[in-house]
Amino acid sequence: MGKKGPNRGSRAYWHRKRAPGLVPRIRTWSQHGKGLQGFAGYKAGMAHVVMTEYRDSPSKGQDVAKPVTLLVTPPLFIYAVVAYKMTPYGWKVVGEVPAVNAPKQVARTRPVAKKTQKKLDDYKDADAFRVIAVTLPHKVGLKKTPEVMEIALGGSKDEAFQYAASVLGKEVPVKDVFNAGELLDAISVTKGHGWQGVVKRFGVALNPHKATQARRHGGALGGETQAKVMYTIPRAGQTGFHRRTDRNKRIVAVADTAQSYQPKGGFRHFGLAQGACLVLEGSIPGPAKRLVRLRKTFRAHNPVELTVKQVVA
Numbered sequence: 292m293g294k295k296g297p298n299r300g301s302r303a304y305w306h307r308k309r310a311p312g313l314v315p316r317i318r319t320w321s322q323h324g325k326g327l328q329g330f331a332g333y334k335a336g337m338a339h340v341v342m343t344e345y346r347d348s349p350s351k352g353q354d355v356a357k358p359v360t361l362l363v364t365p366p367l368f369i370y371a372v373v374a375y376k377m378t379p380y381g382w383k384v385v386g387e388v389p390a391v392n393a394p395k396q397v398a399r400t401r402p403v404a405k406k407t408q409k410k411l412d413d414y415k416d417a418d419a420f421r422v423i424a425v426t427l428p429h430k431v432g433l434k435k436t437p438e439v440m441e442i443a444l445g446g447s448k449d450e451a452f453q454y455a456a457s458v459l460g461k462e463v464p465v466k467d468v469f470n471a472g473e474l475l476d477a478i479s480v481t482k483g484h485g486w487q488g489v490v491k492r493f494g495v496a497l498n499p500h501k502a503t504q505a506r507r508h509g510g511a512l513g514g515e516t517q518a519k520v521m522y523t524i525p526r527a528g529q530t531g532f533h534r535r536t537d538r539n540k541r542i543v544a545v546a547d548t549a550q551s552y553q554p555k556g557g558f559r560h561f562g563l564a565q566g567a568c569l570v571l572e573g574s575i576p577g578p579a580k581r582l583v584r585l586r587k588t589f590r591a592h593n594p595v596e597l598t599v600k601q602v603v604a
Contacts, residue, residue: 305522307492310480310534313438313582317478320443321589325450328443329586330468331426332362332569333433334479334577336558340543340570341601354600359543361552362569362583365431366462367424370397372455373441374417386414387423390460397425399436411456420444420451422458426582431566438582445587465567466545469585472594474539476586479577483532493525539588541572543597554604 320328337360344355371389375382388411389404397403414420421444426437444451469475489495489509497506509527512520520526546552549564557563560579575583 307529307533309483309529309532313480314440315478315480315534315584317584317586321587322445323587323591325446326444326454327367327422327424327463327468328445329584330364330367330442330465331424331438331440331582331584332364332465333428333431334575334579334581334583335361335363335549335553335561335564335568336579337361337574338552338554339603340552340599341603342543343598343600345595345597356603357572358574359552360571360573360575361549361558361564362571362575362585363431363433363549363564364465364567364569365427365433366464366567367442368394368397368427368462369422369455369458369460370401370425370439371423372411372459373421373423374414375419375421377418382419385417388414388459392460393425394427396427396429396435396437397439400425400439411452411459415452417448419448420455422455424463427462431564433580440584465569466547469542469545469569469587470594471542471545472597473542474588474590474592475542475571476588477537477540477571477575477583478586479535479575479581479583481531481533481535481576482578482581484530486528487530488527489525492527492530495525535576537575539590540575541595541597542569543572544570544599546570552602552604 337358339356340359341354341356344350344353370393371387373384374386376385388409389407391404391406393403421441423439424442425439428434428437444454488507490507495509498508500506509525512524546568549568552568552570553564558579577583
């Protein structure tokens with residue numbers, strides 16, 4: 292057999308397995324601007340806003356109602372800076388410089404450095420820099436245990452180094468990363484439904500109740516001479532709890548408080564949203580309280596000016 296090439300195109304019905312964890316891994320980053328190339332928040336719920344249509348459509352310039360999703364975005368604490376070196380075998384970590392003033396909640400996830408002999412200037416000759424950020428959900432009354440993730444930095448090597456040195460051991464708010472009118476990618480783990488049959492999993496048609504013994508069983512599994520079941524045949528299995536990326540979501544607003552974008556009694560399964568928030572147009576994967584990682588989109592675009600007339604929570 293020859294060398295197997297990379298997977299291309301749709302994988303059809305295969306494979307839908309559970310995500311490795313609740314913190315999705317991001318393997319590719321864009322390079323738009325300087326500073327952090329991503330952020331993180333927690334899904335609170337959905338509402339409607341009346342805003343002026345900005346797209347090129349028959350209703351452009353008119354007031355339309357659109358669904359929006361509210362994300363609670365507490366600041367990120369920059370716990371460490373990681374230096375990378377390019378080798379013949381790919382990127383290799385050459386050093387990590389932690390902060391010595393991490394909040395006590397960080398100790399729930401990883402060891403907190405009280406002191407360190409490492410200095411960021413010792414790795415100034417590295418080829419790339421990234422930061423290890425820690426969420427602070429206790430600041431919005433959500434939970435105590437934070438999530439830890441690695442986020443890339445934009446700009447040249449020197450610009451990334453200077454930015455990393457300026458934010459190490461500090462908190463970065465969402466308004467320093469994203470602005471209203473921009474596009475971003477929302478990456479999260481979808482709502483899990485456990486083991487489900489083919490009807491709920493793939494939406495296949497029900498069998499005739501007079502001609503079959505079971506209505507919700509799948510049909511034929513393939514040809515007899517094939518001697519195997521292809522992956523394109525819908526079968527029962529894991530449904531939901533998959534890592535998914537929703538690309539090019541428009542930011543409607545970046546607010547310091549979520550009071551004007553939520554119902555009077557708060558969101559269902561979430562409660563009252565506190566602190567800074569991000570309002571995105573449309574829906575995003577995941578249930579309430581699920582961590583959502585945000586990444587600057589790969590599409591080159593210009594931010595649009597949005598006018599929100601009314602919020603219907």
